[in-house]
Structures are given as structure tokens and as C-alpha cells.
Amino acid sequence: MNRREFLKSTAVLGAALSLPSVFAAGTAKHPEAKNSTENGGNGSSELPVRTLGTGRAAFQVSALGFGVMGMTYNRSAHPDRKQCIRLLHEAVERGVTLFDTAIIYGPLNNEELAGEALSRFKDRINVTTKFGHEVVNGKGTGRQDSRPATIRRYCEGSLKRLRLDALPMFYQHRFDRNVPVEDVAGTIGELIKEGKVLRWGMCEVSAETIRKAHAVCPLTAIQSEYHLIHRDVEENGVLDTCRELGIGFVPYSPLNRGFLGGDINEYTQFDPDNDNRQTLPRFTPEAIRANTRIVNILQDFGRTRGMTSAQVTLGWLLQKAPWIVPIPGTTKLAHLEENLRTLDFACSPSEWQELERRVAAIPIVGDRYNAEQQRQVGF
Ligand SMILES: NC(=O)c1ccc[n+]([C@@H]2O[C@H](COP(=O)([O-])OP(=O)(O)OC[C@H]3O[C@@H](n4cnc5c(N)ncnc54)[C@H](OP(=O)(O)O)[C@@H]3O)[C@@H](O)[C@H]2O)c1
Numbered sequence: 001m002n003r004r005e006f007l008k009s010t011a012v013l014g015a016a017l018s019l020p021s022v023f024a025a026g027t028a029k030h031p032e033a034k035n036s037t038e039n040g041g042n043g044s045s046e047l048p049v050r051t052l053g054t055g056r057a058a059f060q061v062s063a064l065g066f067g068v069m070g071m072t073y074n075r076s077a078h079p080d081r082k083q084c085i086r087l088l089h090e091a092v093e094r095g096v097t098l099f100d101t102a103i104i105y106g107p108l109n110n111e112e113l114a115g116e117a118l119s120r121f122k123d124r125i126n127v128t129t130k131f132g133h134e135v136v137n138g139k140g141t142g143r144q145d146s147r148p149a150t151i152r153r154y155c156e157g158s159l160k161r162l163r164l165d166a167l168p169m170f171y172q173h174r175f176d177r178n179v180p181v182e183d184v185a186g187t188i189g190e191l192i193k194e195g196k197v198l199r200w201g202m203c204e205v206s207a208e209t210i211r212k213a214h215a216v217c218p219l220t221a222i223q224s225e226y227h228l229i230h231r232d233v234e235e236n237g238v239l240d241t242c243r244e245l246g247i248g249f250v251p252y253s254p255l256n257r258g259f260l261g262g263d264i265n266e267y268t269q270f271d272p273d274n275d276n277r278q279t280l281p282r283f284t285p286e287a288i289r290a291n292t293r294i295v296n297i298l299q300d301f302g303r304t305r306g307m308t309s310a311q312v313t314l315g316w317l318l319q320k321a322p323w324i325v326p327i328p329g330t331t332k333l334a335h336l337e338e339n340l341r342t343l344d345f346a347c348s349p350s351e352w353q354e355l356e357r358r359v360a361a362i363p364i365v366g367d368r369y370n371a372e373q374q375r376q377v378g379f
Contacts, residue, residue, distance in 0.1 A: 047095035048343055050325050052248025053220035059169065059199050059248065061126060063318065063343055065098030066091045066336075067252065067329030068114050068127075073105040075258070076271035077331050081113065088117040090333055092125055094340055100223075100250070100327045101162075102130035102173055103154055107140050111161040119163035126168035129158050130203065133173055144376070146176035148187040155196055171201040171223055175379035181209050185216035192217065201250070204377040207237035210247065219247045221325075224377075226251035227260060228316055228356075229294055229364050236378070243321065251317050254326035257283070261310040261335070262295050264288060279370055287366030297358045307345055310335070312355070314342040319352055 047062040069075070071084040079087075088099070101114045114127050131154040134145040158167055170191070172184055191197040199220040202213060213219055222242055226233050226249070233239045233249070242249050255261045257277055266285035270278040277283040282291065298309035307315065310328075317326045328339050367374070 045093065045095045047097075047340065049097075050248075050322060052250065052323060052325060053199065053218070054246035055218060057199055057218040057220040057247075059126070059220045061098035061325055062096050063325060064096065064314065064340060065100055065250070065325055065327035066096045067327040068099055068101045068110055069105045070329040071331060072110045072113055073274065074276045075329070075331070076269070076275045076277075078274070079331050081116075084113055084331070085117040087331065087333060087336065088114070091336055092118070092121050094336070096340070097125045098325060098327065099125065099127045100129075100252075101127060102133075102171075103135055103158060104130070104133035104140050104173060107133075107135045108138055108157075108161060111158060115162040115164075122164060127162055127164070128169040128171065128201075129162065129167060130171040130173035131155070131158070132176060144174055144176040144178070146172055146179045146184050148179075148183060151184065151187045152191070155191055159196065166195055167197045169199045169201060169220060170197045171203055171221075172205075173203050174376045175202075175205055175209065177379065181205075181213045182216050185213045189217035201248075203252070205238075206378055207241040209379055210238065210241050210245070214245055214247065219245075221248035221250045223250040223252050223327075225253050225368065226317065227254050227256050228298070228313055228359050229256055229260070229291065230368050239321070242323070246323075248323045248325065249321070251324065251326045254317055254328050255310055255313055259283075259288070259291070260295060260298060260313040262299060262308070265292065279373075280366070280368065281370060282364075282366035282368050284366060290365035291362075293362045294359055294364070297355070297362070301355050301358070305345070305347065307342075308338055310338055311342040311345060314339060315345050315347065316352060316355065318342065319347070319349075 047064065049060050050063045052059045052061060072078060099114060099118055101110045103111060111129060118125060118127050131151055132144055132146050134141040134143040155167065155170065170188065188197060188200045200217065201219055201221040201223055202210065203223045205222065210219065210222060222238060224233055224238060239249060258264055266289045272278060281287060295309055298312045302308055302312045314326055314328060317324055330336050330339065
């Protein structure tokens with residue numbers, strides 16, 4: 001065990017021993033899991049739960065979800081299928097009930113992995129998926145296609161790959177400028193009536209689009225990027241609109257694609273064929289070097305509280321609102337456990353404000369997206 005791993009493991013242990021949790025209030029803490037989840041056996045622990053959305057759009061899930069994407073797509077480390085399936089089962093066993101994938105991840109193979117690993121638990125966990133990016137013959141074209149007939153076709157494909165009778169939640173992955181949002185919402189409303197989709201959400205859309213969509217078919221959640229160094233949703237009205245309309249919020253890439261976990265430095269090599277971080281301005285060596293000052297603040301803040309920088313990052317998101325459910329991704333059991341342990345910590349509002357003040361004093365270097373990716377968000 002190297003020094004960092006030792007510090008991480010003692011931080012995790014310290015947290016478990018010493019602090020009550022604000023996130024766990026009113027729910028069973030997760031005791032040691034004893035039973036196996038093989039063959040769908042019900043051996044899982046409990047995590048605190050949160051509710052995304054309201055009324056008939058309400059969706060109760062574990063307070064932290066699991067992003068499946070990086071197991072096959074856009075992240076350099078891809079363990080073999082068996083290891084991924086084992087880790088997904090470990091997540092179920094530890095009480096995670098929200099897993100997130102999309103048709104474009106792979107494309108298709110991420111949904112297939114989620115289907116193979118998780119469909120046997122369909123009575124107690126949920127896999128959410130996303131349509132919108134056009135996929136032809138198993139390849140992404142870079143275009144959007146949210147026409148009603150295409151949504152229906154994608155829905156059938158996702159049901160098959162996820163091995164489900166109904167999709168627990170279907171997100172529009174990116175806005176399609178050629179299809180009015182009312183038509184997308186209307187199509188989803190029909191799929192809900194037909195029992196093929198249970199709930200829906202949208203990613204990276206504006207407050208205005210959220211209002212229009214919600215008026216036609218109530219939204220369960222908005223999924224957009226949100227973490228300590230990308231806070232646009234606080235400024236552009238998206239979080240306020242979610243609060244007002246009773247819509248949940250799912251921050252994606254909550255660790256800023258791993259950066260805020262502290263394992264990435266300017267020398268980190270990203271797989272040129274299957275890791276989008278090498279296309280992102282915030283992941284150039286210069287940007288990484290400059291922005292590491294923020295990671296240092298998170299580590300410093302966490303040190304005296306027994307928290308790792310990943311736990312500080314996720315804890316900060318969780319305390320923002322009880323209807324926020326981050327979906328960190330990992331390929332490692334140690335990181336899964338570390339991330340879930342975030343739910344055992346408590347910091348006061350003034351401590352979080354102190355953290356925000358310290359982070360805000362550091363200028364962030366590099367845009368989060370390149371020009372092409374930026375053109376697809378914010379409608
Ligand atoms: N709606 C959208 O447009 C959209 C876009 C992007 C992502 N997403 C969703 O969001 C999910 C998560 O996003 P993401 O994978 O981009 O980013 P993320 O969750 O911010 O970061 C994942 C990376 O962090 C590392 N990591 C995890 N826990 C860690 C820890 N405790 N310490 C240090 N490093 C840690 C992982 O590496 P290891 O494997 O080594 O742990 C992985 O490379 C995806 O799976 C996907 O479902 C949605």
C-alpha cells in the first residue's frame with residue numbers, strides 16, 4: 001500500500017468511526033454486507049435515499065448513484081467485462097439503486113454491460129439511460145436525432161439491451177434543434193402511457209426549455225455537469241427552476257471526470273482512442289497544473305476532517321439540496337467504497353461556505369468543453 005492509499009484508507013476508517021452523517025438522517029446506515037448478490041439474491045445494504053421529482057414523476061433512489069459510462073467509454077481504464085460486472089454487483093450489494101448509462105456510450109456496449117450485470121436486480125434497482133445522439137450501424141454520427149419515430153426506435157433498442165420491460169427513466173441526452181421540445185415531451189408522454197418508459201429527464205438544457213417540457217410531461221430530473229469547478233447551473237436558472245417546479249437534479253461528472261479525486265496530474269496519459277478528456281481544454285497539462293491548486297484546497301479541507309478530496313467534492317454537492325443525487329463513476333472497488341462513505345460525513349453550512357470561499361479565490365484555467373461540445377448545450 002503506498003502512502004496515498006494508506007492515507008485514503010485511514011481517512012475512510014476515521015470517517016466511519018467518528019462522525020454522524022447529515023445525509024443519512026432517518027435511514028438505516030449501511031451495515032457490513034453479508035449476503036451475496038449472485039443470481040439476484042437480496043443481500044444488499046441500505047443507503048440513505050433521496051427523491052428526484054414529485055407527484056407521478058417521483059423517483060426514489062440511493063443518495064449516490066453510479067455512472068456506468070467509464071466502464072466502456074471515454075475513460076482510459078477499462079477493466080474486463082467480468083470485473084465490471086463484479087463491481088456493479090458490489091455497488092448493488094452496498095445499496096446503490098441508481099445506475100446511469102446511455103445509448104451513445106460505446107455506443108451500445110455500455111447499455112449491454114448494464115443489462116447483463118443489472119437486469120437480474122430490476123425489482124430493486126434502476127438503470128437510467130439516454131437517447132438523442134444519432135447512432136447508425138452501432139456508430140455515433142455526431143448528429144442529434146430526437147424525432148418521435150427515432151425516440152420510439154431507440155426506446156425499443158434500450159429495452160432490449162437493458163433486458164427490461166420498461167425503462168425506469170429515459171433522458172434526452174442533448175437538445176435537438178430540429179425537433180420542438182414539446183414534440184419530444186409528447187412522445188415520452190405516450191411511451192409512459194404505453195408502459196414502456198416510467199419517467200423522463202433532460203440533460204444540459206436551459207431553464208426555459210425545462211419549463212416548456214415540464215408543462216407537457218412532468219420531468220423527474222435534469223442531468224447536467226455540476227461540481228465545485230463548474231457551477232453554471234447555479235447561475236443560469238436551472239437549479240432555481242428545478243427547485244420551483246419540484247424537479248430533481250443529477251450532477252454528472254461530479255468529480256470533474258476524476259480530476260477532483262486527486263489522482264490526475266499534468267503527466268497523466270489519456271487513451272487517445274477512448275477518452276474524451278484529451279479533447280477537453282480543462283485537461284491540457286497547463287490547465288491541470290494550474291487547477292491542481294483547487295484539488296490541494298479540497299485535500300487540505302478534508303485532512304482535518306478525515307475526508308478525501310473525492311468525499312469533500314461529493315459532500316459539497318449533496319449538501320446543496322436534498323433533491324440532488326450525484327452519479328460518480330469508477331472502475332475500482334476502493335473508489336466505490338470511498339465515494340459511498342461520503343454519506344457518513346457531516347460539515348456545517350459555515351464550513352462549506354469556507355470551502356467555497358477558498359475555491360472561488362483560485363481562477364479556473366481552461367473551458368470545460370471544446371467549441372463543438374459547447375455548441376450542443378444550453379438550449
Ligand atoms: N448527461 C451527460 O451528458 C453526461 C456526460 C458525462 C457523464 N455522464 C454520466 O456521469 C457519470 C460520471 O461521470 P464521469 O465518469 O465523466 O466523471 P466522474 O464521476 O466525475 O469521474 C469518474 C472518474 O473519477 C475516478 N474516480 C472515481 N472515484 C474516485 C475517487 N474516490 N478518487 C479518485 N478518483 C476517482 C474514476 O477513475 P477510477 O475508475 O480509477 O475510479 C473515473 O475515471 C457517467 O458514468 C455518466 O453516467 C453524463
